[in-house]
Amino acid sequence: DAGVIQSPRHEVTEMGQEVTLRCKPISGHDYLFWYRQTMMRGLELLIYFNNNVPIDDSGMPEDRFSAKMPNASFSTLKIQPSEPRDSAVYFCASSFRGSDTEAFFGQGTRLTVV
Amino acid sequence: GENVEQHPSTLSVQEGDSAVIKCTYSDSASNYFPWYKQELGKRPQLIIDIRSNVGEKKDQRIAVTLNKTAKHFSLHITETQPEDSAVYFCAASISGGYQKVTFGTGTKLQVIP
Numbered sequence: 001d002a003g004v005i006q007s008p009r010h011e012v013t014e015m016g017q018e019v020t021l022r023c024k025p026i027s028g029h030d031y032l033f034w035y036r037q038t039m040m041r042g043l044e045l046l047i048y049f050n051n052n053v054p055i056d057d058s059g060m061p062e063d064r065f066s067a068k069m070p071n072a073s074f075s076t077l078k079i080q081p082s083e084p085r086d087s088a089v090y091f092c093a094s095s096f097r098g099s100d101t102e103a104f105f106g107q108g109t110r111l112t113v114v
Numbered sequence: 115g116e117n118v119e120q121h122p123s124t125l126s127v128q129e130g131d132s133a134v135i136k137c138t139y140s141d142s143a144s145n146y147f148p149w150y151k152q153e154l155g156k157r158p159q160l161i162i163d164i165r166s167n168v169g170e171k172k173d174q175r176i177a178v179t180l181n182k183t184a185k186h187f188s189l190h191i192t193e194t195q196p197e198d199s200a201v202y203f204c205a206a207s208i209s210g211g212y213q214k215v216t217f218g219t220g221t222k223l224q225v226i227p
Contacts, residue, residue, distance in 0.1 A: 042219040045215060048214070091157065103215065108157060
C-alpha cells in the first residue's frame with residue numbers, strides 16, 4: 001500500500017478563493033482524521049470520520065470549513081472562502097479500528113493564502 | 115475535553131546524552147498514549163505507544179513511562195544521535211466509543227554532534 005495520499009502537496013491561493021484538499025486513506029482503514037498544523041497552535045484535530053460518517057467536527061474552526069467522505073477511499077476538506085489565517089499544513093490520517101491504534105499520516109498539504 | 119500539556123518546547127542535548135520529554139493529561143479516562151516523531155518537512159510517524167495497563171515500555175533506545183495516578187507520561191531517548199533531531203508529539207486518547215486523539219504542542223529536539 002502506498003500509504004495515505006494527499007493532494008495537492010502545495011497550494012497557493014488568493015484570499016476569497018475556494019480551496020479543496022484531497023485525501024485517500026489506506027485501504028481497509030475505517031477511521032479518517034483531518035488535522036491542521038501551525039506554529040502557534042500545533043497539531044489540531046479538525047474532524048474525523050468512522051466508516052465514512054462524520055463523528056466529531058467540533059474542531060472545525062468556522063462554517064467556511066467543510067469536509068466530506070463520499071466513500072471509503074476518498075475524503076475532501078474544503079475552505080470557502082479562504083483567508084490568510086487559514087495558511088497551515090493540513091494532514092490527513094487514517095487508522096484501523098480507531099484512536100487506540102497507530103494513525104498513519106499523509107505527507108500533508110501546505111496551504112498558503114495570500 | 116482532554117487537555118495534553120507537553121514540556122519542554124525545545125530541548126538541546128549533546129550527542130550521546132539522554133533526552134526526556136514530559137506530558138500531562140487531564141482526562142483520567144484516557145488509556146492510550148502514543149508518541150509521534152516529525153522530521154522537518156515530513157509527516158508525523160508513530161515511534162512508540164503505551165496503554166494504561168502497563169507502566170513502562172521500551173524499544174531499543176526509546177522508552178515511555180506512564181504514571182496513571184499523577185496523569186503524566188514521559189519519553190526517554192538514550193544515547194541520542196543526530197538523526198533523533200525532530201519534533202516529538204505526545205498524545206492521549208480514549209479507546210471505545212469516543213475516538214478523539216488530543217496531541218501535545220510538541221518538543222523540538224536538537225542533538226548536537
